[in-house]
Amino acid sequence: MAALLIGGGAAAFAVAWRPAIAAIEPPAPKSFDPALVKRGRDLAALGNCTDCHTVRGGKTFAGGLPVPTPFGTIYSSNITPDADTGIGTWSQAAFRRAMRSGINREGQHLYPTFPYDHFTNVTDEDDDALYAYLMTRPAVHAPTPANQLSFPLDQRFVVAGWKLLFLRRGTYAPDSAQTAEWNRGAYLVEGLAHCGSCHTPRNALGAERAGASFAGGDVDNWNAYAINARSPSPVPWDTAALFSYLRQGWHPDHGVARGPMAEVVSNLSSVDERDVHAIATYMTSVFGAPTPDQMRRGNEVLAKAKAPAVPASQTEVPGASIYAAACATCHETGRPVPYGGVNLGLSTAISGPDPRNVANIVLSGIRPVEGERSPIMPGFANSMTNDQVAAVLNYLRSRFSNQPAWTGVEKTIEEARRTQTVSLQTSPPPHNAPADPTQRDKP
Incomplete structure (x- = not known):
């Protein structure tokens, strides 16, 4: 029994333990090729x-964003080149290891809210470009708040078992x-994106x-729709529509990107459009050819x-009169997005x-995107009760979809x-630029 316990402990130690990588002096920003930095910015x-x-x-890349999970709250880390609280003392090898294996410079396992299960597909060259970009950002002293996890999940060595499985x-x-x-497109979608x-x-273990x-997921109290053959979109996606949506944040046949997806398309609006088109090309194949039905x-x-x-009806149907007064004036004008509201019969939501x-x-x-002609809609949190919002939602579902009631x-x-x-x-501000817009075009 003692031998088994010792052997099991040694095996667990071997699985969980990783050595620290020696700290370095924060590299001088001028030591990086500006072209490499620019490529890292796009990545x-x-x-x-x-x-x-x-x-x-907050300051760009200074971390501290709470990420709610079924197991507790995990805070994103500071990835500025600050030597004390960021990654300023990380070498390229340490950065690559974090991206590929989810292990920080000190040898600690990172929680998989950092999606290294995808970043393991990123090439060394792209990792080096990201490293160059991050190491040339302003250093910000910002300690990461302690994660709010219960025992034993607050012990990072537990993550080693998760990695063995997934x-x-x-x-x-x-x-x-x-x-x-x-x-x-496949490389980007399955990797960095x-x-x-x-x-x-x-699954139950968060993988x-x-x-x-x-096939669809959940993030920040939003439903991330299925983006395969099970897509709920009333109109099938094609490459052109998907490219427009990812690049502009809306498409007249599919609606407007909101929630976390709005942040994604905001970033995609600044990169080489060929990469966005490649993503659209790959994802169109994931959607698959639409069936005749x-x-x-x-x-x-x-x-x-x-x-x-x-004209919108104001019958006694619950929600109809509220819709006619508050929604139809934009959504039934016939004006195209962004000058009018999207036709709700086309809404995936x-x-x-x-x-x-x-x-x-x-x-x-x-909210509108500053400096652009973008969709805009007022919020009704302060002018509608929960019962009124429920009545509107039920009315929208029954009138504009052929799906069963929610x-x-x-x-x-x-x-x-x-x-x-x-x-x-807590969330980042809406933008078509980073939280620190002065950094967007600086190498």
Whole structure:
């Protein structure tokens, strides 16, 4: 028994222990090639790094953003080149190890809210470009708050067991049967862009469910829709529509990006459009060719959307009069987005599996992007009661979709109000520029 215990302990130690990597003096920003830094900036935008590592009103990349999980709250780390609280003493080797294996310079396991299960697919060259970019940002002294996890999950060595079960290193390989653009898109989606982190459901241990890639997930009280053949979009996606949506944040046949997705497309608006088109090309293949029934229904929805608008009814149907007074004046003008509201028959949110996204939009509205002609919508959190919002949501579902009625609408609205307050305090600001806009174009 003693031998077994000693052997088991030694095996567990071997699995969990990783050596520290020697600290270095923070490298001088001028030591990095400006072209490499610029490439790293684009890669950081593709990876949405700013929004996860910046709190509202805080310094860019200084970390501290709370990430709620079923196991507790984990705070994003400071990835500025500060020597004491950031990654200023990290070598390139230490940075690569964190990206590939989820282990920090000191040898501690990182929690998989940092999506190294995707970043393991990133090449050494791209890791080095990211390193160059981050090491040339302003250093910010900002200690990361302590994670709020219960025992034993607050012990980082536990993560080693999670990695044994779920971390697969170097899984991406180009497909010789596909085009160079498709392979570029696959590399980005499966790697740095880590789209599956939000759009794939997770198992009881918090790992992406095998066999359910892109089947839809949950993030920050938003539903990340299925972006495969199970997509709830009334109109099937194609490459052109997806490219426009990812680049501009909206498309007339699909609606407006909100919640965490708004942050993603904001970053994508600043990168090489060829990369965005490659992502759209790959994801179109993930959606798959629409079935004849999907094409028929999509054409019917589009035809109905292009028909002259019928004045909103103010019948005794619950929610109808509220919709006619508060919503129809924009959504039934016939003006195209962004000058008018999207035709709600085309809304993926209203055809989606639950009412969270619609509730969030009705309560918080859509803020315009500074300096651009972008969609805008007022929020009704202060002018509608929960019962009124519920009546509107149920009316929208019954009038503008062919899906069954939602359940738990009232509870969803209550949760949306609670999380809205927290989000306003902690989330990065809406933008088409980083929280520190002076840094966008500086190498």
